[in-house]
Amino acid sequence: MVETHQQPVTPVPTMAALSNEEELLQAHAELWNLTFSYLKSMALDCALKLAIPTAIHRLGGAASLPDLLAAVPVPDSKKPQFPRLMRFLAATGIFTIDAASGFYGLTPVSRLLVNDDNAKNLSPFVLSQTNKYHVTAAMRLPDWFTSDEGAAGVDMPFRMAHGTDMWAVMALDPKINDLFNAGLAADTKLAMDFIVTNCGDVFEGIASLVDVAGGTGTAARAIARAFPHVKCSVLDLPNVINSVPADGIVDYIVGDMMESIPPTDAVFLKYVLHDWDDDVCVKILTQCKKAIPESGGKVIIVDMVVGSNANSKAMFEAQVVFDLLMMVVTAGKERDEHQWRKIFMDAGFSNYKTKPVLGFLSIIELYP
Ligand SMILES: C[S@@+](CC[C@H](N)C(=O)[O-])C[C@H]1O[C@@H](n2cnc3c(N)ncnc32)[C@H](O)[C@@H]1O
Numbered sequence: 484m485v486e487t488h489q490q491p492v493t494p495v496p497t498m499a500a501l502s503n504e505e506e507l508l509q510a511h512a513e514l515w516n517l518t519f520s521y522l523k524s525m526a527l528d529c530a531l532k533l534a535i536p537t538a539i540h541r542l543g544g545a546a547s548l549p550d551l552l553a554a555v556p557v558p559d560s561k562k563p564q565f566p567r568l569m570r571f572l573a574a575t576g577i578f579t580i581d582a583a584s585g586f587y588g589l590t591p592v593s594r595l596l597v598n599d600d601n602a603k604n605l606s607p608f609v610l611s612q613t614n615k616y617h618v619t620a621a622m623r624l625p626d627w628f629t630s631d632e633g634a635a636g637v638d639m640p641f642r643m644a645h646g647t648d649m650w651a652v653m654a655l656d657p658k659i660n661d662l663f664n665a666g667l668a669a670d671t672k673l674a675m676d677f678i679v680t681n682c683g684d685v686f687e688g689i690a691s692l693v694d695v696a697g698g699t700g701t702a703a704r705a706i707a708r709a710f711p712h713v714k715c716s717v718l719d720l721p722n723v724i725n726s727v728p729a730d731g732i733v734d735y736i737v738g739d740m741m742e743s744i745p746p747t748d749a750v751f752l753k754y755v756l757h758d759w760d761d762d763v764c765v766k767i768l769t770q771c772k773k774a775i776p777e778s779g780g781k782v783i784i785v786d787m788v789v790g791s792n793a794n795s796k797a798m799f800e801a802q803v804v805f806d807l808l809m810m811v812v813t814a815g816k817e818r819d820e821h822q823w824r825k826i827f828m829d830a831g832f833s834n835y836k837t838k839p840v841l842g843f844l845s846i847i848e849l850y851p
């Protein structure tokens with residue numbers, strides 16, 4: 484018998500094996516990033532609480548680490564860790580980093596977070612969403628999905644975590660109430676500038692408008708200023724209305740939209756119906772229909788129409804992530820056009836017109 488001694492050969496990977504390996508490594512990295520995406524929210528929250536975007540802006544739009552350390556409220560004991568936070572924030576696209584100088588700069592995202600008389604400052608919105616109530620509610624999502632307690636009233640993970648709904652928490656905790664209202668007002672400023680400039684035709688032919696569940700009145704004030712012939716009022720719950728100083732521009736009415744809405748030519752409903760399930764939406768819209776004239780009256784809805792204008796991954800993701808948020812913190816949802824149509828018809832409306840206006844948002848005009 485002849486023994487042969489073969490050298491062990493390193494197997495040469497085929498193209499197919501290579502691409503499987505690359506795919507595996509890519510999937511591994513993506514899974515890590517998904518697993519730790521809560522750290523992105525928390526690092527963003529941290530950046531705002533340390534006012535880093537505003538510091539970079541005030542330093543002329545580009546800042547070295549020592550400049551930043553001199554500007555942010557970080558004690559000496561934590562200063563050695565600060566570069567790690569900045570590196571992460573740059574890696575996630577919140578800031579830029581110049582490889583040569585090591586200077587940090589603003590990106591289109593962090594420009595929306597500068598608090599310096601900036602009409603487009605969305606940091607109150609971010610802070611209103613990264614609070615303990617929202618985060619702990621989101622952590623109950625798996626429990627909520629696997630429990631069968633819907634009939635006992637646990638209609639959302641928020642109630643599972645806090646024993647009550649978001650509106651009740653806001654009524655009890657003035658800090659979170661102010662934070663949430665400031666968050667919505669910040670975004671509303673941005674959205675309304677766009678709407679009054681580009682969708683003026685929607686407000687033609689009406690002499691009065693009630694912004695139902697209108698929060699602190701940012702939208703109604705923008706409409707009143709742009710269309711002085713329209714008498715604008717805001718209706719909301721007492722904890723919201725009682726926190727708004729009179730401004731002589733719009734009237735503020737304490738009320739419950741489920742019970743009654745004062746007579747008006749037009750009802751405006753922005754980011755309201757998505758907070759509620761279909762039956763409650765029909766109830767609210769039935770009240771709206773009673774408030775407007777049969778001829779010439781209308782309801783103007785600003786909300787998402789899922790799938791509409793969702794021409795990029797980011798737009799579609801923003802629509803469906805909001806739908807998930809609605810599932811966690813409210814009994815509502817984001818709806819596609821088919822779902823909207825059913826609610827409108829069930830509330831007795833005869834006709835509607837929808838057009839995408841602003842990124843992932845649409846305006847819907849609803850006629851009796
Ligand atoms: C998501 S916020 C929208 C606020 C405002 N429309 C905007 O776009 O900024 C929903 C609003 O509904 C109000 N709300 C909740 N239940 C209500 C009710 N039964 N009657 C009137 N307003 C209510 C809340 O107080 C809150 O201001």
Ligand SMILES: COc1cc(-c2oc3cc(O)cc(O)c3c(=O)c2O)cc(OC)c1OC
Pocket residue numbers: 608611612617649666667669670671753754755757758786787805808812813844
């Ligand atoms: C600030 O920009 C938008 C906010 C909302 C919005 O956000 C919420 C956040 C919550 O934690 C609970 C809520 O009930 C809500 C809302 O009801 C609500 O409307 C919605 C937006 O577009 C649909 C916003 O614009 C981007």
